[in-house]
Amino acid sequence: MSLSFRGYRLWWKKYPMMLLSSAFCSITTALTPYVAIYLTARIINEIAGERDVATLRLLVWLSLVTTAVLAIVNAGLSKWKTYERKALWYKRDKFYTGKLLSMNFKDVDSAQTNTLRGKIQQSDTWPAWGLGGLLADFDLLVESVLTILGAIVLSCSIFIYKVPESAGKLTVLNNPIFILVLVTAMLAVTFTVPMLINKGNSYWANYSGDITMFEKYRIFMTKSSPERERALDTRIYCQDVMGKKYLDEAMVHGDRATTILRPMRFFHTSSTAVSHVFTLLIYIFVCLKAWGGAYDVGSITQYIGATTALSGGVSGLLRFFGNQQNNAPFLMNVYEFLDIPNEMHLGNKSTGKKKENQYTIEFRNVSFKYPSSDKYALKNLSLKFNIGKRLAVVGQNGSGKTTFIKLFCRLYDPTEGAIYLNGVDIREYDYREYMDLFSVVFQDFNLLSFSLGQNVSAAVDYDAELAEECLVKAGFGERLKSLPNEMETSIYKDFNKSGVDISGGEAQKIAIARALYKDAPFVILDEPTASLDPIAESEIYEKMNDMVGDKTAVFISHRLSSCRFCNDIVVFNEGRIIQHGGHEKLILDKEGKYFQLWNAQAQYYTT
Numbered sequence: 225m226s227l228s229f230r231g232y233r234l235w236w237k238k239y240p241m242m243l244l245s246s247a248f249c250s251i252t253t254a255l256t257p258y259v260a261i262y263l264t265a266r267i268i269n270e271i272a273g274e275r276d277v278a279t280l281r282l283l284v285w286l287s288l289v290t291t292a293v294l295a296i297v298n299a300g301l302s303k304w305k306t307y308e309r310k311a312l313w314y315k316r317d318k319f320y321t322g323k324l325l326s327m328n329f330k331d332v333d334s335a336q337t338n339t340l341r342g343k344i345q346q347s348d349t350w351p352a353w354g355l356g357g358l359l360a361d362f363d364l365l366v367e368s369v370l371t372i373l374g375a376i377v378l379s380c381s382i383f384i385y386k387v388p389e390s391a392g393k394l395t396v397l398n399n400p401i402f403i404l405v406l407v408t409a410m411l412a413v414t415f416t417v418p419m420l421i422n423k424g425n426s427y428w429a430n431y432s433g434d435i436t437m438f439e440k441y442r443i444f445m446t447k448s449s450p451e452r453e454r455a456l457d458t459r460i461y462c463q464d465v466m467g468k469k470y471l472d473e474a475m476v477h478g479d480r481a482t483t484i485l486r487p488m489r490f491f492h493t494s495s496t497a498v499s500h501v502f503t504l505l506i507y508i509f510v511c512l513k514a515w516g517g518a519y520d521v522g523s524i525t526q527y528i529g530a531t532t533a534l535s536g537g538v539s540g541l542l543r544f545f546g547n548q549q550n551n552a553p554f555l556m557n558v559y560e561f562l563d564i565p566n567e568m569h570l571g572n573k574s575t576g577k578k579k580e581n582q583y584t585i586e587f588r589n590v591s592f593k594y595p596s597s598d599k600y601a602l603k604n605l606s607l608k609f610n611i612g613k614r615l616a617v618v619g620q621n622g623s624g625k626t627t628f629i630k631l632f633c634r635l636y637d638p639t640e641g642a643i644y645l646n647g648v649d650i651r652e653y654d655y656r657e658y659m660d661l662f663s664v665v666f667q668d669f670n671l672l673s674f675s676l677g678q679n680v681s682a683a684v685d686y687d688a689e690l691a692e693e694c695l696v697k698a699g700f701g702e703r704l705k706s707l708p709n710e711m712e713t714s715i716y717k718d719f720n721k722s723g724v725d726i727s728g729g730e731a732q733k734i735a736i737a738r739a740l741y742k743d744a745p746f747v748i749l750d751e752p753t754a755s756l757d758p759i760a761e762s763e764i765y766e767k768m769n770d771m772v773g774d775k776t777a778v779f780i781s782h783r784l785s786s787c788r789f790c791n792d793i794v795v796f797n798e799g800r801i802i803q804h805g806g807h808e809k810l811i812l813d814k815e816g817k818y819f820q821l822w823n824a825q826a827q828y829y830t831t
C-alpha cells in the first residue's frame with residue numbers, strides 16, 4: 225500500500241485534476257443507482273399502500289428529475305475525466321523522460337538503467353501495471369468504498385424490522401441465525417471472486433522482473449523496424465526473422481498464461497454461480513419477511529438492490545487491495561529507476577568568465593573505468609591546454625579518445641584524479657553552466673525531422689542570419705540555396721511532405737553548423753569529416769581557423785593529414801597519452817606511434 229500511495233502522490237503532484245475528475249466521476253457513478261433504488265421503493269410502497277395521487281406524482285417527478293440530473297452530471301464528469309486522461313501514455317512517460325533528462329549521463333548509459341527501463345516499458349505497454357495501473361485502481365477504490373457506504377445505509381434496516389407475531393410461523397425469520405447465515409454466505413461470495421481474480425493476476429506479477437519475452441519482440445518489431453535508418457539492415461540481413469523468433473517466444477508465454485489461467489476461469493465461473501445462489505437466498509429471505517409484514521413490499525426492491533450492490537462493492541475493494549499487492553513488484557521497478565541519484569548536479573560554482581573567454585583546462589592524473597567494466601579506458605592521463613588552442617587527438621580504435629571527450633564534457637566523472645577548469649575541480653561547477661561551455665559533434669550525432677533552422681539552432685525560434693552564416697561556414701551554403709524553403713525546409717519527410725532527404729555528409733555539415741551556432745568556448749569534433757568527400761573535407765580544414773576563431777577546438781580524427789593545422793597533437797594508446805607535441809616534432813620520431821599511424825595512411829598516396 226505504501227508503494228501505491230507513493231504512486232498516487234506522484235500523480236497528484238503532477239496531474240491533480242486527473243485524480244480529482246476521476247474521484248468526482250466515481251462518486252456519481254457509485255451513488256446514482258441508489259437514488260433510483262430508494263425512490264422506486266417509495267413509489268411501490270405508495271402504490272401498494274395509501275395510493276395518494278399527489279404523493280405519487282411528487283415521487284415520480286422526483287425520481288425522473290433526480291435520475292436525469294444525475295445522468296447529466298455523470299456525463300459531464302466523465303467527459304472531464306476523459307479530457308484529463310487524454311494522452312495518458314504521454315503523461316505517464318513524462319515521469320520517465322523527465323528523470324532520464326535530469327539523470328547523470330553515466331546512468332543513462334548504463335546497462336542496469338536500460339534493463340530497468342525495459343522492465344517498466346514492458347509492464348506499462350502490456351498488462352497496464354506500474355504507474356498507469358494505479359489510475360484504473362483509483363476508480364475502483366472510490367467506487368467500491370462509496371458503493372459499500374450507500375449499500376449499508378439502504379440495507380441495514382433489513383435486520384432491524386421484525387416480522388410481527390401475527391405472521392405465525394414466519395416469525396422464525398426473526399431468529400439471528402438467519403442473519404448469520406446470510407452474512408456468512410455474502411462474505412463467502414464476496415471473498416471468493418476477488419481472491420480468484422487476484423490469483424489469476426498474480427501470474428503476471430511473476431514476470432515483473434523479466435524483460436526478455438515481450439521486450440525483445442518489441443525492440444525488433446515495434447522499435448527498430450519502423451526506423452528508416454534501420455530499414456536497410458532489416459531487409460538485407462532479414463532481421464525480421466530474428467524478431468519473429470522472439471514473437472514466437474512471446475506467444476509461448478501467452479499460451480502458458482492461457483493454460484495456467486484456465487482453472488482460474490473455472491473457479492471464476494463457479495463463483496459467479498455461487499453468487500447467483502446467494503442472490504436467490506436474499507430474494508427468498510427479503511420476500512418472506514415482507515410477506516410476514518416486517519416491511520412494505522416496495523422495500524423488497526431496495527433491500528435486494530442494496531445487498532447485491534454491497535457484495536459488488538466489497539468485492540471491488542478486495543480486488544483493489546489484491547491489485548496493489550500484484551502491482552508492488554512493478555512499482556518497485558519504477559521507483560528503483562526514479563530513485564537513481566543525480567550526484568552530478570551537486571556543484572554550484574559559476575563558470576563565470578564566458579564573456580572574457582579565459583579558460584585553462586587541466587587533466588591531472590585522470591584514470592577512468594566505465595561502470596560496467598573492470599578495465600581502465602583511460603589511465604593516469606595528464607594534460608593542460610589554454611583557450612584558443614587547436615588540439616588533435618589521434619590513436620587506434622578503442623584507445624580512449626571518445627572517453628577522453630566524455631570526461632572533458634563531464635558526461636562521466638573520473639574514477640581517479642580530477643579535471644580542473646581555471647584551477648577549480650569541474651565537479652564544483654554548476655552542471656548546466658559547465659555544459660554550456662561545450663559544442664560537441666559526436667560520431668553518432670542526431671538531427672531531428674524539423675526545419676533546417678531549428679536543427680542548427682536547436683530551438684523553435686532562431687536567428688536565421690546566424691544559422692545561415694554557420695551553415696555556410698560548415699560548407700552547406702550551396703545546398704542551402706537549392707532547398708525549396710531554404711532555412712525553413714524540413715529535414716526528412718516524417719512531418720512534412722516537402723521535406724528533403726539529406727546525405728550522411730550533408731547531415732555532418734549541419735551538425736557542425738549546429739556546434740558553431742551554439743557559440744560555446746570549446747568546440748569538440750569527434751571524427752567531424754568522416755562522412756565528407758575529400759573536397760568538402762579539405763574545405764572544412766582550410767576554413768577551420770576561420771570557423772573556430774578564438775575558441776578552443778579539439779578534434780578527434782583518424783585522418784592524420786587533418787591534424788597538421790593543430791598546434792598540439794596528443795596520441796592515445798590503450799588509454800594513455802604516449803606522445804604529445806606538434807606534427808613536425810612527432811613525425812621525426814620514427815619509432816613513435818604517430819609516425820606509424822601517419823605512414824600507414826600516407827603510403828598509399830606516395831609513389
Ligand SMILES: Nc1ncnc2c1ncn2[C@@H]1O[C@H](COP(=O)(O)OP(=O)(O)OP(=O)(O)O)[C@@H](O)[C@H]1O
Nearest residue numbers: 333594596597601620621622623624625626627628
Ligand atoms: N559505454 C561503455 N561502457 C563500457 N566500455 C566502454 C564504453 N564505451 C567505450 N568503452 C570501452 O572503452 C575503451 C575506449 O573506448 P573509446 O570509445 O574511448 O575509444 P576510441 O579511441 O574513441 O575508439 P574509436 O576510434 O573506435 O572511436 C574501449 O575499450 C571501449 O570498448
